[in-house]
Amino acid sequence: NAGVMQNPRHLVRRRGQEARLRCSPMKGHSHVYWYRQLPEEGLKFMVYLQKENIIDESGMPKERFSAEFPKEGPSILRIQQVVRGDSAAYFCASSRADQETQYFGPGTRLLVL
């Protein structure tokens, strides 16, 4: 049973470009969460989605960041006009609707030059 999948694993962007991070949840999981991790720090919650709905985006910056989880296909975290401060590891987690345990993917490491 495949775990949470994320791609790309590494992404390099220049300032001002767009970054698109993709996440496919585990089979049977309908809830997706995005977290950001800066070096030497813990993970910080960004957004929680269910299919076609954003449930909680309280941790996501109001500007430049958006997320979606369409009916078909992976969840996408989109960062527009990236700045150097966006450089971080972005992790996706998924869970079943009836369980609280969140399982994490391998992450996408974004580097903004």
Place this chain on the structure above:
Amino acid sequence: GESVGLHLPTLSVQEGDNSIINCAYSNSASDYFIWYKQESGKGPQFIIDIRSNMDKRQGQRVTVLLNKTVKHLSLQIAATQPGDSAVYFCAEKGKAGTALIFGKGTTLSVSS
């Protein structure tokens, strides 16, 4: 505000010893706690979880203890192995939200 912290940023043990990693949380309303292990360059890996209606839960070589009186969580690893070397995070989940709140992590180093 809500926060989860760890007592020690690093812990060094000898192979075969038992390890204890501690965590203090501040939100008495939290009802779910979880420990993750994160190896370099990888995502957090689930180890064990516990609900607030329990004070102890055991897994394979790991035990989580929850002391709600002092808001303290600990992870015990029996017979620690070199493969246990990683950063360990505790996280809590409050009743009001669905997000996990993470601490900064404890780096466990196991020497042979």
